[in-house]
Amino acid sequence: MRKFQGLVFSVMVLLMSAPAIPAWACDAMGPNRHVxxxxxxxxxxxxxxxxxxxxxxxxxxxxxxxxLDTVQIKRDFIITFRLDGQRMIAEAxxxxx
Numbered sequence: 001m002r003k004f005q006g007l008v009f010s011v012m013v014l015l016m017s018a019p020a021i022p023a024w025a026c027d028a029m030g031p032n033r034h035v036x037x038x039x040x041x042x043x044x045x046x047x048x049x050x051x052x053x054x055x056x057x058x059x060x061x062x063x064x065x066x067x068l069d070t071v072q073i074k075r076d077f078i079i080t081f082r083l084d085g086q087r088m089i090a091e092a093x094x095x096x097x
Contacts, residue, residue: 026052026053026054026055029078032080032081032082032083033078033079033080033081034050034052034053034059034078034079034081035052035053035054035076035077035078035079035096036050036051036052036053036059036076036077036079037050037051037053037074037075037076037077038050038071038072038073038074038075038077039051039058039073039074040073041068041071041073043065043068046062046063046064046065046068047060047061047062047063048060048061048063048067048068048071048090049061050077050079053076059088060088061079061081061088061089061090062084062087062088062089062090063089063090063093064090067090067091067092067093070093071093075095076095076096076097077093077094077095077096078093078094078095078096079092079093080092080093080094
């Protein structure tokens with residue numbers, strides 16, 4: 001019976017911590033990476049915007065046409081970028097999960 005109680009407790013802790021996972025997602029990815037849901041794509045401006053999974057704030061990236069063709073609205077992506085002054089230039093995007 002004690003093993004069963006331990007198993008139930010472990011499952012409850014895991015389920016309760018699941019919503020907290022996005023809170024550390026960007027920091028866990030390492031430098032020059034963000035994780036988030038794409039909310040806007042602007043081909044004319046050459047940009048796309050995500051809602052950052054960690055801070056829940058919009059982050060806009062400048063991107064090439066190839067990168068813009070990869071992202072999709074309402075999908076989670078991991079974005080690797082480089083800084084060019086104040087601009088974040090997306091170098092690679094990979095679907096998250």
